[in-house]
Amino acid sequence: MHAEEILREISDFCRRSGLAESTFGRRAVNDGKLVSRLRDGGRITTETLDRIRNFIATGPLGSNTGRTSAIELERRPAPHYPGIGHPAAPASADAQDPQRNFRFFDNRQKYLLFVNTCSEKQVVAHRVALELANIHPRPPALRLFDAGVGDASVLTRVMRAMHERFPAMPFYIVGKEISLEDIRLTLEKMPDRFFEHPATVLVLTNLYYSEAPWLTTHSLSAASSFVWHELALTGNSAHRFETQIAELQPFLAENWKARLSPKSGNPIYERPIVLVIYREDHRFLLDSIVPRRGGTDANYDLVIASQPYRARASLEFKAKRVIAPLARALGPGGRLIAIHSHGNGPGMEIIQKVWPNDNPFTTDRHQILKTVKQELGAAGRDLNFNAYADNRSLFRYDMHTLPTEISTAIGTSTLFAAWNAAIYVAQVEDDRLAEVVKDSHYLDATGEVLKKHGGLWFWDESFVISRKRE
Numbered sequence: 094m095h096a097e098e099i100l101r102e103i104s105d106f107c108r109r110s111g112l113a114e115s116t117f118g119r120r121a122v123n124d125g126k127l128v129s130r131l132r133d134g135g136r137i138t139t140e141t142l143d144r145i146r147n148f149i150a151t152g153p154l155g156s157n158t159g160r161t162s163a164i165e166l167e168r169r170p171a172p173h174y175p176g177i178g179h180p181a182a183p184a185s186a187d188a189q190d191p192q193r194n195f196r197f198f199d200n201r202q203k204y205l206l207f208v209n210t211c212s213e214k215q216v217v218a219h220r221v222a223l224e225l226a227n228i229h230p231r232p233p234a235l236r237l238f239d240a241g242v243g244d245a246s247v248l249t250r251v252m253r254a255m256h257e258r259f260p261a262m263p264f265y266i267v268g269k270e271i272s273l274e275d276i277r278l279t280l281e282k283m284p285d286r287f288f289e290h291p292a293t294v295l296v297l298t299n300l301y302y303s304e305a306p307w308l309t310t311h312s313l314s315a316a317s318s319f320v321w322h323e324l325a326l327t328g329n330s331a332h333r334f335e336t337q338i339a340e341l342q343p344f345l346a347e348n349w350k351a352r353l354s355p356k357s358g359n360p361i362y363e364r365p366i367v368l369v370i371y372r373e374d375h376r377f378l379l380d381s382i383v384p385r386r387g388g389t390d391a392n393y394d395l396v397i398a399s400q401p402y403r404a405r406a407s408l409e410f411k412a413k414r415v416i417a418p419l420a421r422a423l424g425p426g427g428r429l430i431a432i433h434s435h436g437n438g439p440g441m442e443i444i445q446k447v448w449p450n451d452n453p454f455t456t457d458r459h460q461i462l463k464t465v466k467q468e469l470g471a472a473g474r475d476l477n478f479n480a481y482a483d484n485r486s487l488f489r490y491d492m493h494t495l496p497t498e499i500s501t502a503i504g505t506s507t508l509f510a511a512w513n514a515a516i517y518v519a520q521v522e523d524d525r526l527a528e529v530v531k532d533s534h535y536l537d538a539t540g541e542v543l544k545k546h547g548g549l550w551f552w553d554e555s556f557v558i559s560r561k562r563e
């Protein structure tokens with residue numbers, strides 16, 4: 094028997110039972126290092142193999158391979174995540190760490206003001222929806238991956254467009270999002286989607302880019318704390334769905350936790366989570382689409398990567414850590430559409446009046462595509478990398494203003510909304526902001542730009558990676 098096979102069995106068992114790999118080794122064969130030795134190529138005797146098998150068969154969960162119900166999940170003791178501390182532990186030094194339960198985007202206010210005062214998310218969703226004309230879903234479902242759901246203001250619009258175009262096709266939709274607040278904002282928007290398009294399987298996960306499309310983690314230790322939760326919505330009204338989705342809150346608050354990596358400063362999850370939601374009255378139809386624990390195919394028809402990285406992140410990070418794994422997740426005929434801020438336009442003029450040398454938008458689509466292609470090597474042979482000409486790739490979105498607002502005296506709330514949009518899009522750090530808001534120069538600069546152009550707008554840049562059809 095290959096070590097890989099037994100490792101897979103152990104890993105499945107640990108995932109189901111919530112045991113850490115070291116605990117497994119200790120309990121099964123009195124050897125806490127069993128799994129790491131196996132992974133390093135170590136051999137075991139047939140007697141040890143028998144003991145492992147026996148432990149798996151008679152261990153805490155027996156040979157349970159079924160799905161976990163919500164109640165089972167709640168009753169089960171929260172697993173220990175080595176090195177991170179017990180998520181459900183009472184206040185400890187660890188729990189008082191300011192990094193724990195940190196509020197996600199330091200710029201939450203900015204984000205909410207931006208999405209409500211500018212048309213970006215509508216325009217992005219429109220651009221993404223154009224791709225629906227170019228995909229060729231195969232039974233049993235149209236497969237969509239959203240690589241950073243945010244508050245789902247893009248995803249829900251795309252789902253509406255999908256329903257319009259493919260009203261009778263089952264949808265398998267996976268969204269990656271690490272922020273609990275964004276998950277809450279996303280779930281709030283979903284009851285109507287389940288009502289309009291009953292044949293929907295919605296999966297939300299906090300897994301990383303290289304894991305989420307496949308709903309699996311590469312790390313055995315993370316696998317041992319994996320939380321997999323399925324909600325089959327009963328009833329057939331949006332109101333009933335909303336009530337059941339809202340009841341998820343305590344479970345989510347307990348499990349959808351993140352912290353900042355001390356090494357990279359990026360948010361990382363405490364425990365990997367997959368949340369699967371569909372309508373109970375469509376269970377029969379959706380049976381082959383509902384994902385099962387332990388990993389699933391990616392094979393997406395459409396991947397949305399809208400604002401998936403910070404503008405100032407390195408080219409390497411954007412190409413290798415974000416876009417390349419997403420390109421791997423495309424199925425035959427599938428398309429990945431990526432969208433990020435392009436700079437230029439009146440928005441950047443405001444920024445440059447205040448910080449003359451600032452330009453956060455230093456990597457363009459050509460550089461990203463070239464690096465992704467290099468990174469994928471032979472795996473990219475059946476992919477097309479479409480940078481498109483500027484007139485197809487670039488699109489503009491605007492700040493909403495009233496018709497007379499800019500020509501007469503500009504109101505304070507408009508000035509603030511414009512300033513907010515400019516600094517949000519340029520992703521200006523809070524400490525730099527504190528300096529410039531001490532006097533009114535920033536508002537004067539904003540007003541001048543609004544007057545000069547009669548409004549405010551920004552540019553986004555898009556590109557597409559597509560996989561050839563079989």
Ligand SMILES: C[S@@+](CC[C@H](N)C(=O)[O-])C[C@H]1O[C@@H](n2cnc3c(N)ncnc32)[C@H](O)[C@@H]1O
Nearest residue numbers: 198213241242243244247399400401434517518
């Ligand atoms: C997970 S991402 C994107 C979520 C979703 N895909 C969307 O497009 O709204 C959310 C983060 O992207 C950044 N972001 C979103 N829209 C942006 C924009 N127009 N310009 C610059 N950054 C943006 C912000 O840092 C925000 O916290």
